[in-house]
Amino acid sequence: MLKILKYSFYDLIRSRWSYVYLLFYLILGFVLLFLNNDLSKAVITLMNVIIILVPLIGTIFGVMYYYNSKEFTELLLAQPIKRSSIFIGQYLGVALSLVMSLVIGLGLPFVLYGLFESSAIWDFSLLLITGAMLTMIFTALAFNIALYNENKIKGFSYAILLWLFLAVIYDGLFLLSLIIFETYPLDKFTLIATVFNPIDLSRILILLKLDISALLGYTGAIFNQFFGTSIGLFSALGMLLLWIILPVWNIKRKAQKKDF
């Protein structure tokens, strides 16, 4: 598996897209710091960007890489290598190169700006960890979609729809249901609904750490009240971890049964 990971990783590092992605984050980091002039404020702005954009890029990159490396996959399948190693190796190759672009692209401007002397370092680290997890989650989901759909156009559409649903529509539906059922106790429902959306979960995770109750919103407040800040933090992290493990496990399961 490590060999596959190595080749996928090198392949991606040599491709133009990784650099575009890296450059984008570098520019974003510098511009935010330039405009905000303050590390902790920039962290909050960055959170909003990361929570929407990282999933989108993870999804698109994941689907694109899967379809583009079809030939490579077929070549590997005829070699004495386990299927799970091939697919998990490729997945990790994509996810890790994206994570690397994210960490370097955002890390560099913040470090240059004096992150290490600032009190925002833990907030910033958590932001990067959340970004990394979101990348892992959405790349895994994208791989799942691609594995189930031979048709590229279909796969792409489903992937974009998934992102749109989790990033935008989910919140709308959630809010709507809160309004409709306002006479009922909604604490448990809210809690469960949050857990089923990794983007919401990440937002709450970061806001809990930043300790900005004004931005927590209803879901965050419930989360905070139910778990308390520190337990809330860890349980949110745990849920995100589950969001990585389950799709990756399904990649393995599906790859085992697929015909090539």
Next chain:
Amino acid sequence: MIKIDNLHKKYGKNKILTGVDLEIPEKGIFAILGPNGSGKTTMIKSILGMVVPEKGDIFIDGQKTHSNGLYRKNIDYLPQIANFPGNLGVKELIKMIKDLRDTKADENALIQRFGLTPFLDKKLSNLSGGTKQKVNLVLTFMFDSQIIILDEPTTGLDPVALLNLKELIAEEKAKGKTILVTSHIMSFVEGIADEIVFLLEGKIYFKGSIQQLREKTNEVDLEHAIANILKENNA
């Protein structure tokens, strides 16, 4: 030796293989023939574990094939369509496959043989179909495995390369290997095969030597014999 036991495979509602039983002997060249869509490639891919059959078992040297695919270490496989990652160079690709298989390989003689030296540093996406097929052949024959499976090895090859390929196959046969080949070029099959299997509608229609097929169909050459079978079955 390869043994196939009651192999069934369908894609959706489309039944491709409906109960194939086959025993491929230890040494010699074994050709699988059949019209388009008769399941030749599906059968080969089942042997390699790239396709997961609904029913049936495959044994290689008496051992049932395992889904982890590690038994492929003893099989050299030439895929039907030479699809390679486009952004790799020829040399890099060869190096990568050697690294992934982690077995002894001798690619230099083959590169010479197929005249690939000028292409070694070129990207695979810039190569012509025939040249890609030559690379494909190098990747297959550079390992020294007991079983060699060739799916349409002649695709896109020029006459010189074709002669080279025939020689190469004859050499491998002389080493006592099991060679499994599919092809639509009857003269090619006629020239090399010891035994043929004819697949029709997912079943084995005929198995035996070319001589036996000629006698069965009362035709002189293989091409007509095959055409005869197909006409009789309205395929």
